Amino acid sequence: MHTTDHERPGQATAFDAPMAGRSALQLATFDPSRLSVANKAISQTQTHSPAEAHRLLCSRYKSHDLKLSNGASDFDFLHVSTKVSAGSLNILRYGAGVTIDPDNFEDFYMLEVPLEGGVDIRINNQDFNSRPEAGLIISPGQRLVSFWRPGTTQFMLKIDRDFLLKRWNLLTGRAERTHPIFRTSVDFSTPEGWRIKNLMGLLMEEFVRFAHDPAWKIETSTLSHAVVDALLMSLEHDQTPLLPNASANILPRHVRTCTRYISENLASPVSVAALAKAADVSERSVFEGFRHYLSATPMQYVLETRLMHARKMLLSEKTTVAAAMKQCGFRHAGRFSKYYMDRFGEYPSRTAKK
DSSP states (O other), X not given: OEEESSOOTTOOOGGGSOOTTSOGGGTTOSOGGGOXXXXXXXXXXXXXXXXXXXXXXXXXXXXXXXXXXXXXXXXXXXXXXXXETTEEEEEEEOSSOEEEEEEOOSSEEEEEEEEESOEEXXXXXXXXEOBTTEEEEEOTTOOEEEEEOTTOEEEEEEEEHHHHHHHHHHHHTOOOOSOOOBOSEEETTSHXXXXXXXXXXXXXXXXXXXXXXXXXXXXXXXXXXXXXXXXXXXXXXXXXXXXXXXXXXXXXXXXXXXXXHHHHTTXXXXXXXXXXXXXXXXXXXXXXXXXXXXXXXXXXXXXXXXXXXXXXXXXXXXXXXXXXXXXXXXXXXXXXXXXXXXXXXXOHHHHHTO
């Protein structure tokens, strides 16, 4: 394993390239073998050994299983990391295709922005992926397995669970003890996703500056605070209704009408035909609107909305599981418990006891 904590004299680096005229989120197009930094507060590790890489990330994140897809010939691991107030900034690459099974992230969130390639991830039996148009926000306590496609490099913000909960309580003026669970996909084509991607771009640029100038003090920068606040205020999660001024995302009229119809009819059967009639558009327009703006089918959104509302009721009200199930449109207790477990990693009866 090769670990570097300082710049080798006279060697050009990717961080030497001028920032002007290119996106901060294209900085992964460097030659990683020439990457070095002048700041000892940034740890940098490159290795062709899967065992070494596995040991490193087990110590920095959590214990997990790592399996190579097609042998170790293409394994070209790179990890660059530094602490920030919210947790840590990370550039991570495996080179080869790998499957990572950490069971779950127990005490941190991970916001992942792909620089090259992407990751396919299964969380509680639902499939998501990162790509140039979309990132991922992985919440603690969710059963997950991820497949890193060959050649993938990601820029990631590891967010301490307690830090995010503290920010949430500051924003809401509450004293919640249960951490929020986000919708996993972050669509960069939406206004909310665009803001988060560009805040991450600013963090990347600050990371680059910090690499050469230890006086930059990235650990006390408030940019990571801004990213966390944007996640909490802009992306939907199971505690969004607790926001003082919670409002719908900026959506086209027909999609907004459909989401309002769903929220107002949680206890009743909802069909695509009913949504199309309520919005005065074709069923095809309903499907396309949900796919483009919400990254889901209408029925996936219905299920997600029902589950989110049920969890909100169980967390913030004196509600029984049976009452939450009925008010959120679930007719079968067994199916409700299965859907809930798949989404949140625990049964509704456990949530009700918190």
